[in-house]
Amino acid sequence: MASKDYKQNGQYNLKRVELILPSGDSLDLKTSFLDISLYESLITPTMSGSISIIDSANTYNSELLGNGEEIHIDFETAGSSNNISYYGVVYKSSPPTRLSEHASGIILYFSSKERITSSRMIVSDAFNNQSSEIVKTLFGRIKNKKNIDIRQTKNIHKFVPASHSPFQIIGDLASKSISSQNEYGYLFYEDNKQFNFKPIQYLYTQNPITQYAYKNAGYFKDVNKKEEESFNSIQDYEIVSVSDLLQQIDDGVLGSTSVNLNILEKSIVTNTYDNVSAFDKNKSSGKTPNMRDLTNPNKTDIKEIEIGMNNAPSDKARFYNIKEILNSQRYAAKISVFGDTSTKAGDIIICALPVWGTDAQNNDKVPDPYSGRCLVFGIKHTIQKTKYTQSLKLVKNAFEVGQ
Amino acid sequence: MIISNSFTPFFGFVEDVKDPEKIGRVKVRVTGYHSENKGVLPTDDLYWFVCLVNNSEGDSGIGTNPKYNVGSLVFGYFIDNELQNGFVAGAFNGQDDINKLAANTDIDSTIVKTKKDSVQSGISKAGGGSWSEPQTPYKAVYPENKVTESNSGHVIELDDTEGAERLHVYHRAGTFYEVHPNGSQVVRIVKDGYTIIAGDGYFYIDGESNGFIGGNHDLNIKGNSTINIDKANDITIGNSQNIDIGGSQTVNISTSQTVSVGGAVQIDASSISMNAGTISLTGQLVFAGNVTHTGSLVTSGALSASTIDSGSTSLDQHVHNYTWTDPSGAGTTTPPV
Numbered sequence: 073m074a075s076k077d078y079k080q081n082g083q084y085n086l087k088r089v090e091l092i093l094p095s096g097d098s099l100d101l102k103t104s105f106l107d108i109s110l111y112e113s114l115i116t117p118t119m120s121g122s123i124s125i126i127d128s129a130n131t132y133n134s135e136l137l138g139n140g141e142e143i144h145i146d147f148e149t150a151g152s153s154n155n156i157s158y159y160g161v162v163y164k165s166s167p168p169t170r171l172s173e174h175a176s177g178i179i180l181y182f183s184s185k186e187r188i189t190s191s192r193m194i195v196s197d198a199f200n201n202q203s204s205e206i207v208k209t210l211f212g213r214i215k216n217k218k219n220i221d222i223r224q225t226k227n228i229h230k231f232v233p234a235s236h237s238p239f240q241i242i243g244d245l246a247s248k249s250i251s252s253q254n255e256y257g258y259l260f261y262e263d264n265k266q267f268n269f270k271p272i273q274y275l276y277t278q279n280p281i282t283q284y285a286y287k288n289a290g291y292f293k294d295v296n297k298k299e300e301e302s303f304n305s306i307q308d309y310e311i312v313s314v315s316d317l318l319q320q321i322d323d324g325v326l327g328s329t330s331v332n333l334n335i336l337e338k339s340i341v342t343n344t345y346d347n348v349s350a351f352d353k354n355k356s357s358g359k360t361p362n363m364r365d366l367t368n369p370n371k372t373d374i375k376e377i378e379i380g381m382n383n384a385p386s387d388k389a390r391f392y393n394i395k396e397i398l399n400s401q402r403y404a405a406k407i408s409v410f411g412d413t414s415t416k417a418g419d420i421i422i423c424a425l426p427v428w429g430t431d432a433q434n435n436d437k438v439p440d441p442y443s444g445r446c447l448v449f450g451i452k453h454t455i456q457k458t459k460y461t462q463s464l465k466l467v468k469n470a471f472e473v474g475q
Numbered sequence: 476m477i478i479s480n481s482f483t484p485f486f487g488f489v490e491d492v493k494d495p496e497k498i499g500r501v502k503v504r505v506t507g508y509h510s511e512n513k514g515v516l517p518t519d520d521l522y523w524f525v526c527l528v529n530n531s532e533g534d535s536g537i538g539t540n541p542k543y544n545v546g547s548l549v550f551g552y553f554i555d556n557e558l559q560n561g562f563v564a565g566a567f568n569g570q571d572d573i574n575k576l577a578a579n580t581d582i583d584s585t586i587v588k589t590k591k592d593s594v595q596s597g598i599s600k601a602g603g604g605s606w607s608e609p610q611t612p613y614k615a616v617y618p619e620n621k622v623t624e625s626n627s628g629h630v631i632e633l634d635d636t637e638g639a640e641r642l643h644v645y646h647r648a649g650t651f652y653e654v655h656p657n658g659s660q661v662v663r664i665v666k667d668g669y670t671i672i673a674g675d676g677y678f679y680i681d682g683e684s685n686g687f688i689g690g691n692h693d694l695n696i697k698g699n700s701t702i703n704i705d706k707a708n709d710i711t712i713g714n715s716q717n718i719d720i721g722g723s724q725t726v727n728i729s730t731s732q733t734v735s736v737g738g739a740v741q742i743d744a745s746s747i748s749m750n751a752g753t754i755s756l757t758g759q760l761v762f763a764g765n766v767t768h769t770g771s772l773v774t775s776g777a778l779s780a781s782t783i784d785s786g787s788t789s790l791d792q793h794v795h796n797y798t799w800t801d802p803s804g805a806g807t808t809t810p811p812v
Contacts, residue, residue, distance in 0.1 A: 196510030198520035232522050234508035234558035244557040335525055336498065337564065379480045380560045381525060 081302045081410040082459030083150035087446030089123070091162070091180075092142035093135055101125055106177070106457070108145060110158060110264075112417040113450035113465075114272070115397075117239045117263045118184035119158065121145075121453075127168060130177040135470070138165025143182050147413065147455060154414035156264040156453070159217055161188045184262060189214045190239040200230040202250040207260075207269045210238040220267040223274050226252040229388065241271065250389045255355055259394030263416035264453075272396055273355035275418050275447055276469070283422035284409055284464075309425060312404035312465065324399045329448070330376040330391040343388040345395045351470070357445045358470030362402050365426055400467045403442060411453060419448045423466055444472035483553040485561065489543050490518040500525050501543045501563060503551065508558060524551060526563040544626065574622040576632060579615045586630060586645055587613045593649065595663075598687045602709065606685050608663065612655050614639035 089108065091099040100124065110121040123143070131137060143164040148155035160182035168176035193214070199206045203225040211220045227250055233241060239260070246258035246269065257272035286306040293301065320326055327346040332339070351361040376391065405425060415421070424443045446466035454461050487509070491502035500523035510516040526543060543549065543566055551563040575585050582588065596607035613634075620634040628647035634640060638656060645651040649665040675811075759776075772778070 194510075196512065196515040198516060200520075230522075230557060230559075231557075232504060232509065232516070232520060234553070236558075247557075335560075336496075377480065379554050381562075 081299065082461065083086060084411060084413075084455065084460035086147045086455065087155065088144050090144045092144070094140060094142055095135075099131065105130070107163075108453075108455040110145065110156075110453040110455075111450065112261070112263050112453075114259045114261045114275075114417055114447075115449075116262075117190075117243065117260050117267075118187040119153050119160070119232045119264065120181070120183040120187075121158070121160065122179050122181045124177060124179045126171060126175050127178050131164065132176065132178050137178065137180060138162055140179075140188075142185070143180070147460070149352060149411055149413045150458065152413055156413045158264065158379055161185050163188070169171065186216055186218075186262070186267075187239070190237045193237055195233040195236055195238055195241055198232045203227060203229050203230065203258075204246040204269065206231060206245060210241055211267065216267070218262070218266050220269060222268075223255070223258075223270040225249045225258075226254075246296050247393050248390045249393070250375055256389070256392040257400075259397070259418075261417060263418055264413070264451075265416055268418060270418070271393075272400055273352070275420070276355055276357045276445075278420045280420045280422045280445060282412065282415060282419075283424070285424035286426040287373050292406035303412070305408045306409060306423070306425070307461070308408040310343070310406045310407055314401055314404050320398075320402065323398050324376070325395060325402065327393070328376065330378060330388065332378045332380065336383040343391050345391060347399065350392065351396065353470065356470040357447055357468040360471045360473065362399075362468070362470060396469075400447065400449070400469045402469070404465060404467045405442065405446075406463055406465050408434040408461060408463050411455070411462045415448065415451065415462065415464070417448055417451050421448060421464070421466070422446070423451055435445050442468065442471075444468070456468060480554045481556055483558060484550070485553060486548065486550055489545055489549055489563075490521065490546040492543055492545055494523060496523075498525070499528070501547075501549070501762050503549060503561070503563060505553075522559065522561070524561045524563050527565070573617075573626050574614075576615060576624070576630065577620045577622040579620070582613075586651075587611060587627075589649065590645075590651065590663075592773075593663075598685075600685050600687075602713070609655065609659065609661055611631075611643075611653060611661075612639055612641060 086102060089101040089105055091101055093099065104125045104127070106124040106126065108121065110119060112119045123145075135141075139162070143158075143162055145158040145160075146155060161184075162180045162182045164181040166179040166181075166210050168178045172179045188296045195210065195213075201209075204222045206229065207222055209222070209242045227248070229245060229248065229446070231241060231245065236244070242260045246260045249271070250256060250259040251258075251274060252270050255271035255272070255273035258269065259272055259275075260269050261267070282304065284304050284306050286309065287301065315323060315325075324345070325347065328342040328344070332343065332347070333339075347361045353359050377391070405423075407423065407425075422444060423446045446468050448464050449467045450465040452463040454463070480644055485503075485505045485508060487503040487505035489501045490504050494500040502510070502521040503524050504516075504518070511520065515737075543563065547566040548569065549563045549566045550559050553561040554560075575581050576587070590611050592709045594608045594610055597605045598607065599605050601698055614636060615632075615634050616639075619636040621633045622776060630643070630645040632643040632645075634639060634643065640656050642654040643651065644653075649663070651661075651663050653661045655661065766780075
């Protein structure tokens, strides 16, 4: 974990909030915005967000906002050299809300420019290459300001686009890809630095970039490091409601079977999945799979029937990819922390969540399975006039305890 | 709980049928999904889609193979969410796609006209008269005629038109087999014809048989041959006839036999035996060798021989006794002694 120059927590440098109108004119929103929300998630290909502004110049009506204006947001945590430079397109505007006789409030919703570009682009030519190479080629066709970081795949795919956009194809490839290191669960997503095409099993193997712990307000272990302690403290947290057992059974996460029929060969290949046998502690967030006792040894919770011919359906990649990603959703927590522009979706952090109980405050041996290495599945950046905070969605597919 | 593929219907045009795996797949450019620009998405890049076949077919080589053509408008389904795998369920007949023989339209541009123009007529009978090849009784009424026509022009017709029912198999070269409404069958072979029967062969003609061979005829029978003709047999040979008989020949004629030879007759034999009550010769009988005759020899003409031997008397040495009775020299001789 890199050292940081900790400043007053929640402080940030807002370098640019600018709306570029179709006419080419720009509006500086640094003074007129109320708050900015910026989202990044492992299950969405691009970032998105919203900005609330005070419209005192009747801009909403004169410029018909919400129809493709460009928005540039550039900011960084105070004391950090890791800035977030975001470039999006406004796709929707809320109706103006009266604030006073002289001003109204509006919310502009935006998404990354690449999403708009991809949606308006049809890929017509066919590919026959490794998935990672196809992704690289497709991504290169979109005018990007960001780069893409691709985890090398090992399987060759022929892909004949059928009115697909580039991001659709990349999403399809993600579901069938296996990394050269035999990692499953490919995800295509944008974080605040770059685009990514990586398997979730690889993300689990990364070194943690920071750590957060829950502490009582006003209490510091070392007053000389109170900025650091505050910065790394969890301001608020929430255990997120996840799929219940019935839903998990329906999802087949605990044990399922895939029956693959190859029409050409008139052959049937059966693949099975269960949480224990598929678990690899070197490619997970902990040592022991979550909810291991609930694993269905007969793998009968769900049966998937896949029919194919051109792409060998006997390949279990798609089946395992889906299960690996679903498996990560069996435990989730949201923590609110002071904003750190060096944290991005897909990072690993170490998180110590509180444990409630009579002995919890003074007994180190109270079971605490959910603390430890967590994958940042999504981030909501919230910039207000006075502070910059983040809400991190954390997931983990394994306990720290165990073997 | 079972989750299965999602199926997406499609329409498209077949662009390639030469499946390298030879399993009847076709390449389809799916309308609305695949680029129409072949420069961007060449036919080679399209996937091979399998084709459904008729009920009970498509197993272990039994049944008919799919017969889609390049250009066929087909209907099928993508069977995956990524729209990569699909199959063809069938093809559509457009307004110009019904076979003319099925629709009985513009028939002069079809094989019906070709066949009518090439009918063989006036074929001579050996016994006089002639016969002709019947014309095709094609009189199809839509939609009774089920026609299958290949790309090169081979045609199979199953015509259920009432009163004009036919079964017709036609090769593009003109050779055909056609069964007429009354059950008559016409087989026309425009080039050579071969019939090979590995076992026994039987044919039965209840009525008249007429054969015409324009060229030579060569018949090689390895075993015995038996020909039974209940009535008369007329054979006309325009030129010479040579008969080589390895063994003996026996000719049994119930009544008379007449042999008319324009020139000489030569018989080469070690001996000739003739068992006849009477042998009549109207011409001269010439013997180069000796003649032995045990019965009486009667001739109304001259008998000339260097030697006539009657057993004890020879013509050159025998004597007759002469009795002179008349001074003028006339008298009577006695038989030879």
